[in-house]
Structure formats: structure tokens, C-alpha cells
Amino acid sequence: MNNYNKYKKIIGKILIYLALLLISFLFILPFWQIVSTSLKTFLETTEYPQKFFPKVPQWKNYYYAFVKNADIWPVFLWLKNTVFTTLMVVIGNVLSGLLIAYGFARFNGRGKNIWFMLILSTMLIPVHSTLVPLFMVYKVFNWYNTFLPIIVPPFFGFAVYIFLLRQFIMGIPKELDEAATIDGASPVGILFRIIVPLAKPSVIAVGVMCFIAAWGDFFTPLIFLSDIKKYTISVGVSIMQSQMRMNLTDTHLIACVITVVTLPSLIIFFAAQKYFVSGLTLGAVKG
């Protein structure tokens, strides 16, 4: 290779790195502002121009945000509610997803394809066009201002997860099921003793995707929860935010809460990164 081409290649690489670094900087900036604001004094948050770093990190902000202000903003309670609803949503979706996907992947019968297409078609339906009647019905059932509207539907399956799990199960050789049937295992036994252990990475992938979605869910809890003690963290934070917008106080405290809220998503993401990508791959390529 001649020198000209060599230089051209090196310069090209440097440009790519520069572009990536610049874009990364812009991607990181919002995190930066949140974390640094959460460690500033209130006075510092009103400074102009705004500094990139706090003078002295104010760790006690976190104490104020989570403990001291609990009467006004029961942040811990919101976190507890969110942990509960998220866990239930994950359990519901994984369990129902496994059962339904197993039914579609391993058994045959009249109407199978129709039901499969119908369930898949819900992926394209805007969820908002179903919520008005559901809201009215839940009110009649006294489900309003309870967690039930959030945690019950997942136990009846969600198209994306059903589709992904079905793909995974279809990838497991059917001979294994047949051998187990001869040994006298029931279909449910086969699902949980043979398929789930083999499909463990995929089940984790679906669980993680579901966790991320449920932890950040906003619209459903916003509509169905009215009591401040019942709020999930997203709804709670949106209330804090609307108060902040009016009088611009406590910017640093809301930043503390935001920092903490993003942590579970980040932890789960990094802990399960390889499963996460595998789930995405299947969804996209085969979808």
C-alpha cells in the first residue's frame, strides 16, 4: 500500500474517533448535568453560568431528597410501589409468555394460526386507543387507584414477549420433548423441567426487556393511580417536576431522585447486557 492511501486511512480513522467522541459527549451531557446538579447546593444550581462540577459534593442532598422530605414527597414509598409493580409485571409477562409461546410452538390444532396472527396484530395497535373503555370498566370494578390495572394484564400475555419466547422454544429440538413424554412427563413438566432450563438465556432476555419497560412505565400508572401514596416513581417524579417548573426550587433534590431512579435500569442493563442484545437480535432479524 502506498503512503498516500495509508495516510488517508489513518486520517479517516481519526475523524471517526473524533466524531464518536463528540457524539458520546453530547449523549453523556444530560447524565452529567443530573449527577452534578444532585451534588450541588441549591445556590449553586441557580448560578449563572452553571458550573460543570459542584464545588464540594453535597452528599446530604440525597438524605434530604429521600428521608427529610418524605412528608411532602414519599419517594421511598414510590420506589417500593414501583419495585412491587415491576416485579409483578415481569413475573406475569414471563410466566404467561412461556405458557402461550409453548402452546404455539409445540402443539397443533384448528385455528392456531388465526389466534397467533390476532395476538401478534396487537403489536401495531396503539395502546392508547384501548385505555378509555378500560378506564371506565376498572372504575366500575373498583380497580381505580389500585395496582391491579398495571399488574393484571401482563398475566394474559404481551405480543412481543410471546413472539420472542416462541422463537426461542422453536429453536429447541423437539426430540427432547418426545423423549420426556415417553418417560411420562406432562406438558407442563416438559415446559418447566426441560424447555425453561434450556431457554434460560432467552427467558432472562425477555425478563430484562420487560423489567426495563415496566420500571419506566408512565402512562398506565399516571392514568390509574390518583393517591400520592400509591404513585410509582415515574408518576411521583413527574409531580415533583411540575412543582419545580412553577417555582424552580429544589432542583438539586429532584436531580438526586432522578439519579437513583436510573440506577436499577443501568444495573440490570449492565448485568444482563449479553442477554439483552440476544433478545433484540432475534426480535429484529426474525421480526
Added chain:
Amino acid sequence: MIKMRQEKRNEMYMYLFILPGILGFLFFWLIPIVYTFVLSTFKTNGMNNIFVGIENYIKLFGDKEYRKAIFNTVYMVILGVPINMLAALILAMLLNTKIKALGLFRTIFYIPTILPGVATAVSMFFIFNTRYGLLNRVLSLVGIEGIDWLGEPGMAKLTFIIIGAWGVGQTMIIFLMGLQGISETYFEAAYVDGANSFQRFWSVTLPMLTPTILYNFILQCIAQMQIFTPAYVITNGGPDQATYFYVYKLYRDAFQFGKFGYASAQSVVLFIVTLILTFLVMKSSNSWVHYEGGE
């Protein structure tokens, strides 16, 4: 005889396992949607129902707020979708090079998509603040001063597009997988034929990527049509209703003002438009999407 019994058993098991899915489909999708259509012909606050026929739909035509919401949403779809797709594709192509620390960059670009929407929205409220936002602080270092990102109606919509682009990671990853799925031999063949890098992109990468573009395009359109959280959290639909989007209007009419019939009419329109749009995109895909090994 035995075979028939086995088939019956098989069918029974199938329905047993998919039963939750069938019930879910009926109770959380089909019946609510049918009920939405019915509700849209009533004037109702949940207590008193008066049948009004198509009056709700006629009212929608004259509703200034509704027209504004449609305009804003269409604006986001027409401008936001291509910008996001382009941003995602550029990022994916930058990452599809042989460089070090690729995983790190990929993670940085992907992370915003996994964060709770409200947390992201509040971060955006901070970063785009004219006075206290670090973005203007950074821009002031290169001589650009005091952009009013969220306060000025024309600017606010563009800011929302940038906010959307911050969550472009998912689209980017899917593009990246599409790019990595293109066989090297096509590029080698093009190279031998003397194609320059732009020609290779135009006549190899792009056609091979069309299935991925289709998939991303549909997802992006649906996402932009349903944009809600940033409008609710950052701007409350303002300034001057510049970020008053379709689902935000629907939310306010239904759940803040209790106009269930009127909101149902809006739901019906959203439902039908989404289906038509998806259908048209799928239909058109025959003419521009290229499947490897297919005709």
C-alpha cells in the same frame, strides 16, 4: 382412531396453553377497541350516556386544539422520523468500522433508550434550560449564546426532535445488525468493479438494508405518533401549544376532563390512521424492499 384421539389431545393442550393469550386478546384488546367505537358515538362522562351519533367526529373537525395536535404530530412524523433514521444510520455506520472501544460507544449510544421516560424527560428539561442548562454552557464555549430551546414555539418542536434523537439507540442497534448481516462478497464485487465508497453505499449497502429500513420506519412512525411523556413532563404541551401532540390531547380530554365519548372518537381516529399507515407502508414495501435471495 388412536391418531385422531392424539390430534384431539394435541389441540386441547394447545388451547389450554394459549388460553391466557386468547383471554388477554379479547379482554384487553378486542373488546376495548369495539367498546371505543361504541363510546365514540356517545356523549358521556361515565355516568350519563347520551347517544349522539357522529357528532363527536364532527366536533373534532372544528376543534382548534385537535387540529393543532394533528399538525404537531404530523410535523414530528414527517420531520422527526427521517432525522432519527438518518442519525441512527450514521451512528450505526460509524460503529460498523474496525475501531477499538466499539462496545463502549455502542453502550453509550444505547443507554438512553433503557432509562425511564420520565427520568429522561426531566434530564432534558435540565439540559435544555436556556440559563442553567449545560448545553448552552457548552455552546457558549464555542461562541453560540443563549438559545431558547424550549421557550420559543418554533424552536421547541425542533428541540423535541433532538430529544427523540437522544433515544435513537434502539434504531441504531437494529441498523448495526442489518449492516453486519450484509455479506462482504457484495462489497468486494463492487470494489472490483471500481465503485467508490459512495457508490458502494448507494448500490450495495442501501438496497441490502431496505428490510431493516422498513422495520425501523414502521417502529419510528408509531413511536412519533404516540409521543407523550416529554410533552407531559417538559412542556405541558407549550409553549403556545407547540408541543401539544395527539396522545397528549387524548389524555387531557379523557383523563383530565372526563370527556370519554369525545376522547374515544380521537382514539378511533388514532387506531384507524395507525392501521392505514402501517398497511400503506407494508404495501409499498413490495416496490422498494429488497429481500436477499427473494424476488
